[in-house]
Amino acid sequence: xxxVALVIRWVQPFLxxxxxxxxxxxxxxxEAEAAALARGRGxxxxxxxxxxxxxxxxxxxxxxxxxxxxxxxxxxxxxxWVSKGPELVDVPDVTRMGFDKARQILESAGLKVGTVTRxxxxxxxxxxxxxQSGLAGERKPRGNSVDLKVSRGPEPEPxxxxxxxxxxxxxxxxxxxxxxxxxxxxxAPGERFLSIPYSVPSDGRSHRIRVDVEDEDGLHTGxxxxxxxxxxxxxxxxxxxxxxxxxxxxxxxxxxxxx
Numbered sequence: 181x182x183x184v185a186l187v188i189r190w191v192q193p194f195l196x197x198x199x200x201x202x203x204x205x206x207x208x209x210x211e212a213e214a215a216a217l218a219r220g221r222g223x224x225x226x227x228x229x230x231x232x233x234x235x236x237x238x239x240x241x242x243x244x245x246x247x248x249x250x251x252x253x254x255x256x257x258x259x260x261w262v263s264k265g266p267e268l269v270d271v272p273d274v275t276r277m278g279f280d281k282a283r284q285i286l287e288s289a290g291l292k293v294g295t296v297t298r299x300x301x302x303x304x305x306x307x308x309x310x311x312q313s314g315l316a317g318e319r320k321p322r323g324n325s326v327d328l329k330v331s332r333g334p335e336p337e338p339x340x341x342x343x344x345x346x347x348x349x350x351x352x353x354x355x356x357x358x359x360x361x362x363x364x365x366x367x368a369p370g371e372r373f374l375s376i377p378y379s380v381p382s383d384g385r386s387h388r389i390r391v392d393v394e395d396e397d398g399l400h401t402g403x404x405x406x407x408x409x410x411x412x413x414x415x416x417x418x419x420x421x422x423x424x425x426x427x428x429x430x431x432x433x434x435x436x437x438x439x
Contacts, residue, residue: 226257238265266321273316294325298398300335382410396421
């Protein structure tokens with residue numbers, strides 16, 4: 181039966197009357213290319229709709245109603261859908277505001293935060309956005325990233341090195357049991373891991389849990405995963421340096437801050 185079907189499909193074009201044409205594949209062609217190909221077969225194209233598509237450039241056909249190879253009478257239209265390309269959105273101005281607020285405004289506009297760099301800045305408080313990669317009012321495709329530079333506050337003044345003393349160091353008197361002065365400082369703490377317990381609300385929907393860490397390495401995301409409702413999770417995040425600020429978000433809503 182399968183062999184017979186293949187034979188019939190192969191000989192079908194030769195058995196059809198000359199007034200019947202087969203539908204060509206127009207998906208992936210530009211609107212102009214598809215129209216030219218259709219006219220060459222004696223048919224036309226009919227644009228049903230134009231929609232924004234993240235995966236298709238503007239003017240590209242991404243869908244057909246008729247099946248490729250189906251017979252048609254000359255002059256009949258082939259229904260097609262044409263891409264308008266990625267939807268463009270306006271980049272908001274998020275400078276001179278806190279990082280959390282800047283992230284919310286960008287996501288509300290259809291964008292997301294890209295690379296975050298911590299820089300010294302005397303004019304903006306710690307945690308405020310100093311600079312962004314996209315200019316305010318510039319149009320970007322929805323879903324694109326905007327890089328941010330976040331203030332670390334004013335650059336600290338350099339500590340002057342102590343001048344060497346001209347007086348010789350007195351020798352230790354015989355029988356003196358006093359311990360010598362310790363001149364070496366203890367090493368700065370390196371990387372460490374912190375454990376954060378969290379109970380996901382039992383509301384019947386999935387929750388995206390994200391933990392942002394602000395430490396010596398700057399501002400970065402230490403954890404970002406989806407969890408089921410009612411799940412109890414124990415989140416391990418890596419922290420660099422003796423001081424850090426940790427923020428936990430549930431579906432982009434801030435749930436807690438720890439230092």
